[in-house]
Amino acid sequence: MVKRHDGRAADEMRPMVAKVGIIPNADGSAMFSFGKTIAIAAVYGPRTLHPQHMQNPATGILRVNYDLLSFSVADRKKPGPSRRSKEISKVTEWALAPVLNLEEFPNTVVDVEIYILQADASTRVAGINAAAMALAHAGLPMKDLVTAVAVGKIDKELIVDVDKEEEDFREGEGATDFPLAKVSTKDEFTLLQLDGKIQPDLIPKALDMATKACEKIYELQKAALKESIGGNK
Amino acid sequence: MENEISEVQETSEAIPETKREIVIPGEIIVSGDDYLPGEGVRREGDNIVASKFGLAEQIGRVVKIISVTGSYVPRRNNVILGRITDVLHNGWLLDIDAASSAFLPVAEVPRYINQHEMSQFLAIGDIVSAKIWSIKGRGIDLAMKGRGLGKVEGGFIFRIQPSRVPRVIGREGSMITLIKEDTGCNITVGQNGWIWIKGESIDQELRARKAIEYIADKVNVGGLTEHMEAWFKDN
Amino acid sequence: MSAMNVSNLTKEYLVKLFAENKRFDGRKNFDLKDFQVEYGVSNKAEGSARVKLGKTEVVVGIKLQTGEPYPDSPNAGNLMVSGDLLPLASPRFESGPPKFDAIEMPRLIDRMLRESGFIDLKKLVIEEGKNVWTVIVDIYPINDDGALIDAASIASVAALRNAKFPGLHENGKVDFDKKTEERLPLAEEVIPLSFTFFKLRDSIILHPTREEEEACEAKVTFGVSYWKGQYMVNSCQKGMKVPFTRDELETISKMLPEKHEEIVKTLRTKLDENQKA
Secondary structure (H helix, E strand, C coil), X not given: CCCCCCCXXXXXXXXXXXXXXXCCCCCEEEEEEECCEEEEEEEEEEEECCCHHHCCCCCCEEEEEEEECCCCCCCCCCCCCCHHHHHHHHHHHHHHHHHECCCCCCCEEEEEEEEEEEXXXXXXXXXXXXXXXXXXXXXXXXXXXXXEEEEEEECCEEEECCCHHHHCCCCCCCEEEEEEEEECCCCCEEEECCECCCCHHHHHHHHHHHHHHHHHHHHHHHHXXXXXXXXXX | CCCCCCCCCCCCCCCCCCCEEEECCCCEEEECCCCEECCCEEEECCEEEECXXXXXXXXXXXXXXXXXXXXXXXXXXXXXXXXXXXXXXXEXXXXXXXXXCEEEEHXXXXXXXXXXXXXXXCCCCXXXXXXXXXXXXXXXXXXXXXXXXXXXXXXXXXXXXXXXXXXXXCHXXXXXXXXXHHHCCEEEECCCCEEEEECCCHHHHHHHHHHHHHHXXXXXXXXXXXXXXXXXXXX | CCCCCCCHHHHHHHHHHHHCCCCCCCCCCCCCXXXXXXXXXXXXXXXXXXXXXXXXXXXXXXXXXXECCCCCCCCCCEEEEEECCCHHHCCCCCCCCCCHHHHHHHHHHHHHHHHHCCECHHHHEEECCCEEEEEEEEEEEEECCCCHHHHHHHHHHHHHHHCEEEEECCCCCEEEEEXXXXXXXXXXXXXXXXXXXXEECCEEEECCCHHHHHHCCEEEEEEEEEECCEEEEEEEEEECCCCCCHHHHHHHHHHHHHHXXXXXXXXXXXXXXXXXX
């Protein structure tokens, strides 16, 4: 069995918090945290898309912006988009788009703004979990939620919900970070990224581990949404 | 134009006292062939599944979802309040708090307007109450002919979350009637969440706004009318 | 929420309302909004605070870096204030190159902090002429419902007071894994704060809501602090086209100490709680 530095079991996530309706100005908003990683998300729209030449008369489009607040990391991040944040914005957009149906809103845009207040790895998946709740909170047509988690591998062992210390593991086969997102109640994966060293036959195992973890996260997302409009947990 | 408007036309979505349940996109609401999918739900095999977040409600065999959050989605025949943002040669452009702006053609106002007096009739920044006549790909067309529609004068407007409009209106207008009677104000509630208030005194007008904001903030609680009556006693 | 720009109707109504010293939320023209302070927004920051001023919410984080001093001040550390109007916080904030308001906000806070002498930059020297601390204040609104700069000033002071130095490697670079218990060299009594007065016709108000702020035609921001037993104005900037009259400015000037004291009264208990923690 793998021994994790904080004593978690391989399939155990850090304590999680989910809250919906945190930004009164937004049409939908939410926060999600895995341990010390805190993400907040706001949704605005559907609203008119500028510039006009980007409009699609067949459907509304989804536009995602992900970034770190400059003090969310030890080495201060220079304000403004980086190559990293641009890439994460785009893969997050692709992770969320499959559940959204914006055909009712031609020529419009739905903006999703994701910011990381405090980073301890797994920031993009925390961001996706927050954004999925915020999109639902905005009352948009969605066939399902999206739930995300980072599976990892330290040396030879698979783990879920990678933190910074695990991400920096250097011994044996080293550390692998495998962030995933899926349609919450379906067997469909919408985000796949990987950095590290992992045997091909471990991939299906990692997917199963992610699926199990996502079931728990999904329950939290549901409860937070229901609670936000006065429902019981 | 008389400001004696206030007849709010759409009360069909006002909260009925039926069993309602909060649902999440993707959640199964009910199973069985007997049910018909209405607004915001779909059929998947045996199940009726939620396609948006809100309150699921069953009326007869039809299952639908009422949104309680999110931005305004315009519907045909909605009476809305809008703000003039531009004066064109053949009509006016309005911000109605929707994803696209709306157009009010000069032919759809109650009297003949000469091209030179367009701005005298409705200037940029003016507020009108109008009805959504049609919704096409890029635009929303408005009409301002009919009882209670026209330029709004005096008083003020403010905004509540559009999804809270039904509870402010109440069943068959009961809630808004209660607020009007207590405060003596004229009130128009646009389906887009913009609300106009004009009364006898500033204090009554402020009281009416406070009452409306109070009820708009109460999400998913029963007995709204009793809440409002109690509020009026305490305030 | 789409932006409901102020209508002619509501603007005229606000003129009438302010003339009677009344406001939609029940306050009088110069009444302040209630505010709350929380610490610990980010454990990656050397200090941080969240301030809710009415429905406006701002987070501020303090980061410390080391480096060579500026040639013209070899025996002083540096202060840098930055910030952005995140599109997350309002339907009015757009992504892309910063608009004027986004540039102005950190500049106003910078001047307020710098001129007040709140931070003793001379005590930020590690090795004279070679290595000094730079204090970086990053300001982000989370929800804008007016009076953003005033909220940012409270959050900046709270975050600075919350900050502790990180450790240093032997080479003089920051060791972020090593936290110290040492606080920044701040002047206890100074507490710089911003007060932005908004003008609509003949009325002036403080701490507007977004709806009120949009209706207003001019604004003026004062950075005020308490220095050696006296109130001091440290910075000032008038914004927008409409002028302020001499008498209006006199009224505003005379009010500054009282408003400063009012905020400090609440803030002081918050700062003291933090000091003990």
